[in-house]
Amino acid sequence: MGKNLTDDFFVTELENTDPISTGTPLMKESRPEIASHYFYKIKSKAFQTEKSIKSEFIDWHKDSKDLNAFYKKLFLKTAPQPELFNKVNEVADDLFKSRSVILNENWPNIINLQSIVVSFNKDLVQCECLIDKENKIFQTRSFPSIVFNNITNIAKGIPVLISIKSKPGSIRIDVVDGTHFVDKNLFDSNKNWQRLENKFKKASIKVFNSQDA
């Protein structure tokens, strides 16, 4: 097979009711693997010249008898057809349906976490986050490393402010340098507490073991 049809052009997403999109017997017989591939790959774009598209069809179509009819059906009428670009193919699986642009997006839930980077690799960055300042509750959370790409010289121990905005169906994470926003003293006191906790645990194990003996 020559070059991929969909690499060269995009046409409209066809409606399910359009006989082409459901697959005419001609398409299914001649190129069954193309039929399903073709219709799901098609998106809307600037209209290509009819001639160039037609030649692609000739290459691909084994049986070119109904090419004109097929081509005509595909584009419905003469080009350009603005309504073609507005049609949406309601496929059964619309998981990846594109989202419209939202200006001045409203986020009913916003939290700003003071955090310190604990560890990082190429995929994830782990941060110790201050979940509750009043009750001194800390939590280690992992975030995709890409949201930290704006932080210059990321290293263990650097402070960051993580802003998490959420609403039903959406979440947004913003990360900024926390040098002026993070109170590192709070994290120092947590470190001291953790050290004390570990010492206590070790001491408890010693006592337990000696009792056992």
Added chain:
Amino acid sequence: MSIIQAYHQFEIRFTPILNFHILSRNIIAPYLSRTSSISIDSENLVKQRISLIFDDDSYTITLLWDRILFHTSSGITNLASPNSVVEEPFFSIFKKITELSEFGSILNCLFYTITANLKADYKVDDFIKDFLREDLSNILPCTDVKVTLNEVINNDTIALDFGPYIGIEDLNNRNIKYDPEYKDSLTAEGGILVDLKIVQALNAMNFKIYQRLTEKSNSILNKIWERI
């Protein structure tokens, strides 16, 4: 029935700082990278007013020589939760102000909300039936009515005004810049509008006190909603 917080303002008042218009620059500078815009009134004057606008008008923090304000019309629901935008950055900025050597003392705080409980079929007559006497029209056949309750204990004040919600004019008359997202809901008449102000005298301020004021406000509002 839907409850919309059309406007919320939280204000901490302190003894005036004469040179705050100079000192505030160092406090505010790091936050400019997080704001979507800033506005300055009476620049370099003693009563300079700087407003930091965050998240495309989602909320605003305003600083003056004798107070710091947080205000929002965007319907953020978790203001009293840990790590909310009230705790960070509002209280963080306030903490930096209290750390100034020129800082005097905290005087009081104001907790102010305007909340609409929208209910299409709830009109003036329903309000009179639920909260007043039905023969009120014998005094004057009224097209609008309002209930005002005040509680004053020492220097603490709670001022509560509520009445039937007659439409968007109720908010426009109060110069409330409501979130355009709620415009369709707020346009229709029906329901109750509550204007609640709590002023509390105190000499220390932290996020916990803000949470307590939120609880108090919610408790008062729920007592009103229970009646309709």
